[in-house]
Amino acid sequence: MALKLENHPCFNDASRHTFGRIHLPVAPKCNIQCNYCNRKFDCMNENRPGVSSKLLSPGQALHYLKAAVELSPNISVVGIAGPGDPFANPDETMETLRLVRKEYPEMLLCVATNGLNLLPYIDELAELEVSHVTITINAIDPAVGAEIYAWVRHEKKMHRDIEAAELLIGKQLEGLKELKARGITAKVNTIIIPGVNDHHVETVARTVASLGADILNCLPYYNTKETVFENIDEPTPAMVTEIQKTTSEYLPQMKHCARCRADAVGIIGEMNSDDMMEKLSEASRLPKNPDDNRPYLAVASMEGVLVNQHLGEADRFLIYGFDSKSNTCRFIETRPAPPTGGGNERWEALAELFSDCRGVLSSGAGGSPTKVLNASGIEVMVLEGVIEDAIGGIFRGEDIRHMTKNTSRHACSGTGGGCG
The missing domain is CATH 3.30.420.130 (Dinitrogenase iron-molybdenum cofactor biosynthesis domain)
Structure with a gap:
């Protein structure tokens, strides 16, 4: 069955009121630390990347997906967007994509990543017909990137400052180029951070457009407590509108983004239903391979x-x-x-x-x-x-994060330890 690319609600504004998406939270670890990010907080009334009420194994994720599709038959897209980075958890991410593609050959598959470790998996993403990939690119100039990223961990080595930004930006741009070489639709997310990169977003847009990016999502930064940027105000609507207008000269704009959670499900902009969250909780309580009898x-x-x-x-x-x-x-x-x-x-x-x-x-x-x-x-x-x-x-299925140590799978401690 041919994939209906126009049914992706994040990439096609005309589809967002008709078709839903589901994010499967199978990727807890992250390989970079952004100065605006703190995944320790999880309020069901907020929408922002990097938070999830539960974590699932690939087998649990497939079990949950089957239940979710029964509750919400309009789901057309399965995505992996965290709560860490999909390719800081490549085994879990790729196994989940394999399972979903086998069970739902007509389903659109997508991933959202920082791009650091994307390159080794692009060939298999193409083989699995992953049709859409989002890369968050906040800077092209390493001097700007050094203000945004506290550290980058690649191949078991920690990088900081300009070195970290240079490494990350290089991997992001190379990954974008390779995605387009394989015909995969690519969206670029750029977080607008006042006083840090707001003056630089046009440069990002111009650069990624030259590499073939299909659409740009200029996202207002979300102020989060206990982060380096907690004292920076969110951009005004006027600033966001002006940046979107300027960058639209280079790329089409996504203007309906809801800054989705890593466990978002349903129509964009709608909160996760209680019934759906109960299905997520039920799946998380199953054995890692739900068909196993492991009491x-x-x-x-x-x-x-x-x-x-x-x-x-x-x-x-x-x-x-x-x-x-x-x-x-x-x-x-x-x-x-x-x-x-x-x-x-x-x-x-x-x-x-x-x-x-x-x-x-x-x-x-x-x-x-x-x-x-x-x-x-x-x-x-x-x-x-x-x-x-x-x-x-x-x-x-209770929250026992208060008992876990800093090597836990539940959240990034912000130090880089265990976030391989």
Whole structure:
């Protein structure tokens, strides 16, 4: 079935009252820190990029999408836009796109990215018929970019100041050029930040137009507390209108953007419905692979009261389930850990030990066991606190971000640690 490109409500103003979109929040990590961004805050009454009430695995995302399409049959677009950056989470992003394309061959697919790590995935995006990609490009001049970006993390190395801006801008422009070489529709978002880049947006427009960008979205910056730019006022409507008028000489303008959340769903401009948010919450409580029968959670604990032991140091694990009738967690049994040593063989044995567990809770975990367990459909959750509070909260779909450590999948700490 041919893709109906005109049905994309973000790229075609005539479609936005008829066709809906859904953002699948499968990409929590980010590889840059913008001075206007703080994803720690999540109010359901606000629309801004980078916030999501829940996070989903690719399998959970497909389950949620099926439920969402039943509730809202006018959904024509599946997008991935965070809450971090899709290509700071390439495995999750690409697997989600593969699953959706297989299940919904007629669905439009799109991603929104900062562009830093886009290049290695453009060929597969084209193969999957991802029809639309948005890149946020806030500066062409590295001196301006250095004011906007606190750091950029690329190939496990941190970059700051002019060096960071040069790296990011170079990757963005190269990515835009390659997208157009493969016939993918490209939208550029530019955040208007008064006193920082408002004088520079025309240069951005002229440059991206020369590389083939299809449409420009000049977005007013959103003032967010606890950011470097929290004392900068948002641009006036007059400033935004004037910039849109000037840049329209180079590119068509998107003027109906609602600064969508990373879990936005439905018609642009409408708030997510309670029914849809319940479906999102239900999906987040399922095993990472929803078809698996995984009723339990494992816990690394020194004394059996707190989650307070590193995954690799535990000599036994406590297994918990959930009693839906009493709405409480229940202890199942204790399982001895595999013997130490043996490299990945130990973690593979641990994955077998947890074959009926959707996740394991510990106060710390190394990269190797996390990778092996994740590949087996077992989520590694790094947190600290009372076991019953954590277990009950997870099974009930409650917000337990206050228990997670700064390596958590839920939010960017702003330091660059763990945002690979």
